[in-house]
Amino acid sequence: MNNTSNNIGIQNSEFRIQNKNAGFSLIEVVIALAIFTIMVSITSISFMNLSPKYRLKKAVWEINSQMNYARYKAIFDGTKVKITFNPNSYFIEKFDEAQNEWRRDQINFLDGVILQANNSPIFHPVGTVSNLASIYISNSWGKYKITLAISGRIKVTQVE
Numbered sequence: 001m002n003n004t005s006n007n008i009g010i011q012n013s014e015f016r017i018q019n020k021n022a023g024f025s026l027i028e029v030v031i032a033l034a035i036f037t038i039m040v041s042i043t044s045i046s047f048m049n050l051s052p053k054y055r056l057k058k059a060v061w062e063i064n065s066q067m068n069y070a071r072y073k074a075i076f077d078g079t080k081v082k083i084t085f086n087p088n089s090y091f092i093e094k095f096d097e098a099q100n101e102w103r104r105d106q107i108n109f110l111d112g113v114i115l116q117a118n119n120s121p122i123f124h125p126v127g128t129v130s131n132l133a134s135i136y137i138s139n140s141w142g143k144y145k146i147t148l149a150i151s152g153r154i155k156v157t158q159v160e
Helices: 002-021 025-076
Strands: 082-087 088-096 103-108 114-117 132-140 143-149 154-159
Touching: 025 082, 025 088, 025 132, 025 154, 082 114, 082 143
Parallel strands: none
Antiparallel strands: 082 088, 088 103, 114 132, 132 143, 143 154
16 A cells, blocks of 8 residues: 555656646747747738739729729619729719719729829710720739720720
8 A cells, every 4th residue: 555655656746847847938938929920020021012912903803893883884774874083083973864964973992003094984875985995003013004995895904
């Protein structure tokens, strides 16, 4: 019986010694956090450099989809729809035949890009377009050109 209690006592003391060595010291934790902070700051800088690229692509996609929306809205509603461009925004207008004037349907702002358009395209109920437009969307990452044909076809190209 005595041997068994001695073995248990030895095992308990070894267990206590092993527990004292388990875990991390304060210096090890501080070094690990410093390394983690450096890695996060490097990756965040990399992602911030990609931000203009994705803002430009988002703006191109949004303008393209809104032009398609305006064309289909003109066809389905049976009224003229116009898109007017400003340097950092654009708005969609519907023609009110009763009042004989354009009424703003919606206005959209684009962050981080500059818009340039030579015209404000008007979509007609038959699906055609007058006031053909070339729209340039640019920022520090690059430049895209959206051209609009009389048939309503929209072409997006990246400008060198």
